[in-house]
Amino acid sequence: MSSAAEIAAERKERRRSWLLSAPALFVLLFAASGPLLIILVYSFLPPGKYGNVEWGFSLDAWVGILYSRDIFDGTYKLADAHLTIFWRSLKLSLYTTLFTFLVGFPTAWFIATRSAQMRAVLLFLITIPFWTNLLVRTFAINQLIRNEGVVNTFLIWTGVIDTPIQIVYTDFAVFLGMTYVYLPLMVLPLYATIDRFDMRLLEAGCDLYASRWQVLRHVIVPVVKPGIIAGSILVFIPSLGAYVTPRILGGGRNMMIGNFIDLQFGAGRNWPLGAALSVTLLLAVAVALFVYVRYATRDDNRV
Amino acid sequence: MSSAIAIETRRALKEYGTGSHAVRALDGVCVRIDKGEFFTLLGPSGCGKTTLLRLIAGFETPTSGQILLHGKNITTVPPNLRPVNTVFQSYALFPHLTVADNIAFSLRMLGRSRSDVLQTVERMLSLVRLESFASRKPQQLSGGQQQRVALARALAPEPKVLLLDEPLSALDLKLRKEMQRELKRLQTETGITFIFVTHDQEEALTMSDRIAVMRSGKILQVGAPREIYNHPVDRFVADFIGETNFLSGRVEGDKIRLSSGELVAAETEGHSGSVTLAVRPEQVGICPAGTSDSLTAEIVDTVYFGTDTHCHLSLADETELVARLQSPPSGNIGLSRGEKVGIKFNPGAVQVLNE
Numbered sequence: 001m002s003s004a005a006e007i008a009a010e011r012k013e014r015r016r017s018w019l020l021s022a023p024a025l026f027v028l029l030f031a032a033s034g035p036l037l038i039i040l041v042y043s044f045l046p047p048g049k050y051g052n053v054e055w056g057f058s059l060d061a062w063v064g065i066l067y068s069r070d071i072f073d074g075t076y077k078l079a080d081a082h083l084t085i086f087w088r089s090l091k092l093s094l095y096t097t098l099f100t101f102l103v104g105f106p107t108a109w110f111i112a113t114r115s116a117q118m119r120a121v122l123l124f125l126i127t128i129p130f131w132t133n134l135l136v137r138t139f140a141i142n143q144l145i146r147n148e149g150v151v152n153t154f155l156i157w158t159g160v161i162d163t164p165i166q167i168v169y170t171d172f173a174v175f176l177g178m179t180y181v182y183l184p185l186m187v188l189p190l191y192a193t194i195d196r197f198d199m200r201l202l203e204a205g206c207d208l209y210a211s212r213w214q215v216l217r218h219v220i221v222p223v224v225k226p227g228i229i230a231g232s233i234l235v236f237i238p239s240l241g242a243y244v245t246p247r248i249l250g251g252g253r254n255m256m257i258g259n260f261i262d263l264q265f266g267a268g269r270n271w272p273l274g275a276a277l278s279v280t281l282l283l284a285v286a287v288a289l290f291v292y293v294r295y296a297t298r299d300d301n302r303v
Numbered sequence: 304m305s306s307a308i309a310i311e312t313r314r315a316l317k318e319y320g321t322g323s324h325a326v327r328a329l330d331g332v333c334v335r336i337d338k339g340e341f342f343t344l345l346g347p348s349g350c351g352k353t354t355l356l357r358l359i360a361g362f363e364t365p366t367s368g369q370i371l372l373h374g375k376n377i378t379t380v381p382p383n384l385r386p387v388n389t390v391f392q393s394y395a396l397f398p399h400l401t402v403a404d405n406i407a408f409s410l411r412m413l414g415r416s417r418s419d420v421l422q423t424v425e426r427m428l429s430l431v432r433l434e435s436f437a438s439r440k441p442q443q444l445s446g447g448q449q450q451r452v453a454l455a456r457a458l459a460p461e462p463k464v465l466l467l468d469e470p471l472s473a474l475d476l477k478l479r480k481e482m483q484r485e486l487k488r489l490q491t492e493t494g495i496t497f498i499f500v501t502h503d504q505e506e507a508l509t510m511s512d513r514i515a516v517m518r519s520g521k522i523l524q525v526g527a528p529r530e531i532y533n534h535p536v537d538r539f540v541a542d543f544i545g546e547t548n549f550l551s552g553r554v555e556g557d558k559i560r561l562s563s564g565e566l567v568a569a570e571t572e573g574h575s576g577s578v579t580l581a582v583r584p585e586q587v588g589i590c591p592a593g594t595s596d597s598l599t600a601e602i603v604d605t606v607y608f609g610t611d612t613h614c615h616l617s618l619a620d621e622t623e624l625v626a627r628l629q630s631p632p633s634g635n636i637g638l639s640r641g642e643k644v645g646i647k648f649n650p651g652a653v654q655v656l657n658e
Contacts (some may be wrong), residue, residue, distance in 0.1 A: 208383075209411045222399040
């Protein structure tokens with residue numbers, strides 16, 4: 001009955017929902033997909049002499065990700081420097097994810113088991129670092145750990161050491177900085193799932209002959225797994241593409257992929273290589289995510 | 304003799320908080336629970352029955368006193384090392400595990416072999432009649448089914464004692480009746496000692512071998528259901544277990560003079576001075592006014608309950624009491640408001656309680 005009127009109403013409804021989502025679609029199309037497409041195109045062009053790109057077709061950039069051409073005899077060999085950077089990025093990102101989890105889990109558990117009033121205060125404290133610019137916070141860490149910084153000065157003053165410990169401009173410094181920066185991103189999703197965790201399950205596990213470790217391993221971790229997955233993703237992805245932290249705390253030598261890409265668009269004057277590296281990073285993250293989520297959400301039914 | 308006792312508590316005392324803020328949840332409870340017994344802890348909320356259960360489970364340690372399991376002191380043994388399992392009020396099923404894995408949990412923690420685990424799980428599933436639900440998650444089950452999973456999970460490791468913390472309180476009436484019979488069947492089949500906590504007196508009466516009535520952290524009376532119902536030790540027990548008429552009076556030889564001035568026959572031995580009489584409504588009979596040895600009363604109201612009719616009566620001094628009469632086939636007991644009648648108590652039904 002009255003199908004014509006219904007269809008008209010439905011059409012109007014659909015038009016309105018399109019209209020409402022138009023701004024978001026516009027932004028996505030031009031601010032996200034557009035640049036991505038340009039990057040993809042650039043990666044197949046030859047580099048210009050003074051940066052920029054020239055028109056033509058070249059796979060040099062893609063080959064250049066893993067191989068470098070000898071200037072004299074033109075032979076290709078594996079680019080060790082690139083591999084070192086990839087490996088460092090992966091290693092530091094994994095360490096950061098693991099360590100933020102090890103620190104973040106007890107923190108989130110602690111917050112979730114406080115009184116409602118205390119929880120609000122603690123969560124507020126967790127979000128305080130977001131108030132300040134990342135650059136400023138990273139320089140602050142630099143100030144703490146550099147050779148003439150607070151930590152070294154204090155240790156020398158108390159006589160524990162004679163010469164400053166080299167912390168800044170090492171992989172460790174980058175790891176430390178990233179752990180600090182990304183810790184809240186691990187704590188917040190963990191808190192959200194632990195908050196919903198039914199504490200009576202702990203007693204049930206204990207009652208059914210599980211030791212404290214077994215309760216943690218077989219009850220708590222599986223139940224809060226969605227939070228662990230979310231937190232790991234939120235930490236791992238920006239870690240892999242980190243730019244500011246390795247730049248300030250790693251110096252010029254301890255580059256990560258982010259800095260390496262930046263280098264190609266700047267002093268390296270090889271835009272296509274930078275573009276190819278960017279696309280590679282994007283694909284690597286997508287594949288890693290896919291594998292991880294598939295693996296982590298797999299049902300471990302064991303009967 | 305001690306070999307027949309499953310659980311014994313010796314002056315178990317539990318206080319929460321310290322100093323002047325301490326709240327005594329359990330006040331030196333001594334109780335012996337026999338092997339293979341269906342033992343019920345009954346009392347209003349806050350009486351300490353759940354605290355006692357948690358002490359036996361090991362979730363809490365007593366402030367002082369001891370808890371013995373099969374004659375062994377387990378007061379400080381952690382719950383995961385006690386051969387005692389609990390059915391929780393909220394069931395506390397593991398949401399990430401299937402029904403079968405929930406039941407298998409304890410067996411895996413105990414390191415039982417794979418084939419043993421499979422066999423036991425299968426046996427438990429058939430015991431609670433959930434064979435076809437083995438691979439479901441708890442969220443996909445109804446309340447009654449979850450309840451049965453919780454039972455199977457707790458019974459799987461064959462505990463020496465099974466603790467049940469108001470396990471039926473979340474179920475609707477019909478399901479509750481069904482589960483009461485089911486629980487009784489399971490207890491008989493497995494022969495495991497059940498300690499059942501409830502605030503529902505009817506549940507306690509129908510299922511238990513023995514009942515302990517608790518109030519303010521103390522056990523007031525322990526006994527078989529009939530004993531507790533027919534011979535309550537004090538006014539609280541009489542009032543808490545079923546409905547009771549209370550009449551005050553004074554002992555006069557082998558009779559008691561009620562406040563209305565009339566005399567009632569009762570077992571007065573061991574009592575003197577002011578006493579309270581307790582009479583169950585179903586033990587009050589109505590006869591024509593003026594019958595010898597009857598009390599004079601006036602009908603205040605009659606309330607029809609289907610099988611029974613409750614007859615509210617008032618004595619000469621306006622003491623109120625209720626008689627529960629079986630409804631006749633016509634449904635009308637033929638008594639009307641304001642009518643004068645005589646009432647008689649069945650012989651032996653009058654309990655004398657000290658004030």
